[in-house]
Amino acid sequence: MRSVAIVPHLEKKEAVSLMRELMEWFFERHVEIRLPAEDASVLGHPELGFPEERVTEEVDFIVVLGGDGTILRTVRLLKGRDVPILGVNLGRFGFLTEVEVSQLHFALSRILDGKFCLEKRMMLECEVFSGNEVVSRQLALNEVVLGGGGRQRLLEFDVYINGEPFSRYASDGLIIATPTGSTAYSLSAGGPLVSPSTRLIILVPVCPHTLFGRSLVLTETDEIRVSCPGSKNSAVMVSVDGVILFEKPFDFVRVSASSHTTNLIKVDGRNFYSLLKEKLRIWDSF
Structure with missing residues (x-):
């Protein structure tokens, strides 16, 4: 894993600080970073910006900082490419996001070591x-x-x-x-x-x-x-x-x-039913 695209939801308060932290983390590990051009300009790093039609080309995986809506934006950017996506939940429900912010560095280390699996979504x-x-x-x-x-x-x-x-x-x-x-x-x-x-x-x-x-x-x-x-x-x-x-x-x-499928990175082994229970709080007496 030598290159990554990062798609942030910059209107979310914690996304900007987390974005800067992530960039430093990837730079230290010599991982090339790509950002959508508009987001790169907002963050003060226009040199990392790519047009939307190219930002997901030739990258090993994508990190999405936001909620399910940001994942859907990323899917539109992919246009059918089968690049794996790691979703980091900064939203409310986060059915499509895999990890919370507190788990992010652990998840990224596993991805760089190749210790993850893909869930292919229709x-x-x-x-x-x-x-x-x-x-x-x-x-x-x-x-x-x-x-x-x-x-x-x-x-x-x-x-x-x-x-x-x-x-x-x-x-x-x-x-x-x-x-x-x-x-x-x-x-x-x-x-x-x-x-x-x-x-x-x-x-x-x-x-x-x-x-x-x-x-x-x-x-x-x-x-x-x-x-x-x-x-x-x-x-x-x-x-x-x-x-x-x-x-x-x-x-x-x-x-x-x-x-085509959307390929979501899975690192923690949670299944759909435990996620459903957590997100919708269906059986809160258990």
Whole structure:
């Protein structure tokens, strides 16, 4: 491990001081450091800055200082590259982050010694079509969401599974999530909690106007196509992992399992269920 990219959430109070400490730690061990150019300028080290499209190229691993949102930003920077990510929790829940600040130096020493494993997280590929042409494409670690944004109106979504008509949902939105995303927006909308080691696709309507508005769990080989009938198309936006991908009229959106994965570094051996218990405090009497 001779090179590292560091992606900090500099609006978090402790991120700046921790960033400076980390830079010194890596310099002492002759590890090359890369930072997003904007973050490097804020820290007073523009010489370490790289454009976002290049910052994750040719590095051995990435250290993320922040919460789950900063991990998602890093995944966007990777654009499908399989560079391992170590998440350091400076946020609240931190389902995707592996270590707390107090464990960071221990974790980094293990990584430099090669004593870690990778947890491969399933991703989705989202494609927006106008006619038969793909006009926008993005990978999702958590979820793809079709919704009205700030517009307060009921929307309609025609859902096809593997090319066959499945259902028309009248709802505020539609979430198509990965197992990793089952602890995010999908959970808030009533979707199931799913172990991130599985490869499944979760379909969750948001506030459906129906007596039957259950979520649906599909296999990783299933393909979902969503269109919006009539003029309601103009009110729908497509977002991926919380960032707007497309907000113009479109013909349909296709979502399927991607061949790419997000590779999270694991050093402490905690499993998903103990993490779930800790983060959500489900069984606080134990």
